[in-house]
Amino acid sequence: MIGIVITITSGKGGVGKTTATANLGMALASLGQRVVCIDSDIGLRNLDVVMGLENRIVYDLVDVVEARCRLKQAMIRDKRFPTLYLIPAAQSRDKTAVAPSDMVHLCQQLKSEVDWIIIDSPAGIERGFRNALAPSDQVLVVTNPEVSAVRDADRIIGLVEAEEKGPAKLIINRLDPEKVRKGDMLSAQDVVDLLAIPLIGIIPEDEAVLVSSNHGQPVVLSEKSIAGQAFINVSKRLMGEKVPWLDLDGKKGILNRISKIFSGGS
Amino acid sequence: MLKLFERLFEKSNNSANHAKERLHLVLIHDRTDLSPEALKSLKDRLIAVISEYVEIDAAQTEIQIEVEGREQTLIANIPLKSPRKRRS
Numbered sequence: 001m002i003g004i005v006i007t008i009t010s011g012k013g014g015v016g017k018t019t020a021t022a023n024l025g026m027a028l029a030s031l032g033q034r035v036v037c038i039d040s041d042i043g044l045r046n047l048d049v050v051m052g053l054e055n056r057i058v059y060d061l062v063d064v065v066e067a068r069c070r071l072k073q074a075m076i077r078d079k080r081f082p083t084l085y086l087i088p089a090a091q092s093r094d095k096t097a098v099a100p101s102d103m104v105h106l107c108q109q110l111k112s113e114v115d116w117i118i119i120d121s122p123a124g125i126e127r128g129f130r131n132a133l134a135p136s137d138q139v140l141v142v143t144n145p146e147v148s149a150v151r152d153a154d155r156i157i158g159l160v161e162a163e164e165k166g167p168a169k170l171i172i173n174r175l176d177p178e179k180v181r182k183g184d185m186l187s188a189q190d191v192v193d194l195l196a197i198p199l200i201g202i203i204p205e206d207e208a209v210l211v212s213s214n215h216g217q218p219v220v221l222s223e224k225s226i227a228g229q230a231f232i233n234v235s236k237r238l239m240g241e242k243v244p245w246l247d248l249d250g251k252k253g254i255l256n257r258i259s260k261i262f263s264g265g266s
Numbered sequence: 267m268l269k270l271f272e273r274l275f276e277k278s279n280n281s282a283n284h285a286k287e288r289l290h291l292v293l294i295h296d297r298t299d300l301s302p303e304a305l306k307s308l309k310d311r312l313i314a315v316i317s318e319y320v321e322i323d324a325a326q327t328e329i330q331i332e333v334e335g336r337e338q339t340l341i342a343n344i345p346l347k348s349p350r351k352r353r354s
Contacts (some may be wrong), residue, residue: 194290
């Protein structure tokens with residue numbers, strides 16, 4: 001087994017890297033894949049709470065790197081999917097506790113154990129980002145359809161190219177089809193035109209995402225959530241499946257169908 | 267007056283287009299590390315250097331960055347003054 005290292009990054013904070021990491025990890029595990037999610041945001045640990053595994057942490061990434069525990073001891077097994085693991089970030093240290101070469105070494109070891117290694121990168125373009133990028137086989141850039149997030153995404157894409165880790169693929173998160181329709185939000189096509197990298201997912205705005213992280217139950221676990229469905233589609237695309245894009249005008253679609261029924265159309 | 271009204275209406279009604287236009291320019295300058303002022307100074311120096319060799323129409327000279335995917339190209343359009351015009 002040779003695992004693939006996916007790095008999830010964005011430049012700007014708060015666009016949904018951790019949400020994407022947790023959901024893609026769960027989605028891949030739900031499809032029977034063996035997955036390790038790594039929180040590389042040392043000092044600002046977050047992936048554990050979003051995944052609902054915060055009470056089970058004994059060892060962390062820095063403990064592994066500094067050989068205070070074996071790798072397996074720092075891998076927290078998920079309650080819901082037995083093929084999903086988390087390696088949490090250290091909370092009481094800073095980014096300099098880990099070097100890019102440590103991450104490469106760690107991922108080398110993990111590659112023979114799992115199918116996917118998903119690294120949640122910290123915001124910014126400094127050491128933490130370099131750590132997350134160093135072992136990467138495929139970079140996924142998360143952005144929002146919003147000027148500052150797109151600008152930072154472009155900067156990150158340039159850095160990924162400079163490190164010869166490109167082409168990165170794009171996840172557009174929190175797209176609101178209604179706002180796009182009104183002309184108040186950049187469309188997915190606008191963002192793709194500007195950033196000029198392949199698109200791998202459009203995650204629609206969905207309040208279920210907030211509710212899910214409140215519970216520590218990533219949104220892919222709620223079957224009715226459209227954002228959850230979109231994350232499952234991204235994970236299928238990562239596995240090489242061709243998945244059609246979601247109909248994000250669903251509400252309008254239903255109205256159209258109803259009006260067609262009333263007007264006697266099909 | 268009508269035009270002004272239309273323009274205001276368009277702007278308030280389609281902020282997404284405005285965002286796209288602004289980002290287009292910002293990304294060019296981010297990627298090339300070339301500010302609008304730097305581009306202007308480059309143009310002035312280019313005109314000065316080329317004028318040492320051949321007479322050009324400085325007023326019609328254009329220099330801009332074109333974007334194709336993630337590649338930027340510096341395009342200079344420099345009309346030469348025709349010999350006839352020069353003689354006259």
